[in-house]
Amino acid sequence: MTMSYTHSPLFLALMGLPLIAQAGFLEDGKASLAITNYYFNSDYRQSGASQSKRDEWAQGFLLRYESGFTEGTVGFGVDAIGMLGIKLDSSPERIGTGLLSADNDGNPQDDYSELGLTAKARLSKSTLRVGTLMPKMPTVLSNESRLLPQTFRGAYVESKEFDGLTLDGGRLTQNSQRNDSSSDDMSVTGSAITGGRFTDAFDFAGARYTWNDSLTTTYNYGHLDGNYKQHIVNLVHTLPVATGRLKSDLRYARSTDDGASNVDNTALGAMFTYSLSGHAVSVAYQKMRGDTGFPYINGTDAFLVNYVMLAPDFANPDEQSWQARYSYDFAALGIPGLNFMTRYVSGDGFERGGRSAKEWERNSEIGYAFQNGMLKNLSIIWRNATYRSAGASDIDQNRLILSYTLPLI
Incomplete structure (x- = not known):
């Protein structure tokens, strides 16, 4: 304890x-x-x-x-x-x-x-x-x-x-999984990253500005001492379209080495979601550039549009990935608390074991809150x-919560 x-x-x-x-x-x-x-x-x-x-x-x-x-x-x-x-x-x-x-x-x-x-x-x-x-x-x-x-x-x-x-900042010193x-102490996670070390210092700062009810922009900086420095920019915009609305979520991250690590990654991501009468349809695109994958602190989630359940981040060096997602809120049919979601993500353009590789993942979820x-x-x-990829473990998974x-x- x-x-x-x-x-x-x-x-x-x-x-x-x-x-x-x-x-x-x-x-x-x-x-x-x-x-x-x-x-x-x-x-x-x-x-x-x-x-x-x-x-x-x-x-x-x-x-x-x-x-x-x-x-x-x-x-x-x-x-x-x-x-x-x-x-x-x-x-x-x-x-x-x-x-x-x-x-x-x-x-x-x-x-x-x-x-x-x-x-x-x-x-x-x-x-x-x-x-x-x-x-x-x-x-x-x-x-x-x-x-x-x-x-x-x-x-x-x-x-x-x-x-x-909104302005924020601070330092993290310890990580409890x-x-x-x-x-x-904390360490770095990410595909093809080497030379990192355990550290008790992660410094961060950020600014978020809400321009109006439809537009929010953010900038965040993170520095995991002896591992990487990272800049992240995010824009979220909502636009009324016909009787529904279109939400655009654009993300850019640039990560560089610190200490003896080899971190070198640029991550681009975009997700567009159209919502109408309980239905929500999303498409997303994500692209990695650089010698390594996207870096983040061990055990945390990654701020990527295609970070899902199993792969989980589709962020190998030079990988590009697409996502198609559909969800439905049954409150539109008079059943509040019942929700359904399914999505499919496919990635390619990267290497695994010196050979060209591809990967895909399918997720489905249904939940009810009384x-x-x-x-x-x-x-x-x-x-x-379900997850499938050449050169990696195929996975079939179920969770009941x-x-x-x-x-x-």
């Missing part, structure tokens, strides 16, 4: 504040308990892989508390998160889904847990957070695709002093995926 920043000066100062100053701290607080039951099955038998199957079942508990802020020019607060993952079914032959952690002998552990605390201070429209963080920025996207989320330790400041403009209690009654806040999701969120405060 890990605990983050319980002895920070900000945290200790908060504990010493008079009770009368903590009125907003208590009154604006909120807490919830998320209970998740997760079954995960990956079948590799089509490719003759040495481990033919990864198959695990686990139960997760995620307790969150977010306080309000104390009164005064500078308001103080604290957030807390407690996580517990419990093995329901696994074995050394079937481990590796990302749901459970393993001991030094490769056996699945019966449980793992983490406790994180975050001290926070607010001045005007700017907020500083120090402690356990789950960042959601183009340069670092905390992974929440398994039983429990990935967390980081660090400091993060966000400012909204000017209308329409989605199936692990420990916090470790809207009222005793089962309100219960959701059920089934995800199915039952999640219930209980509001406590």
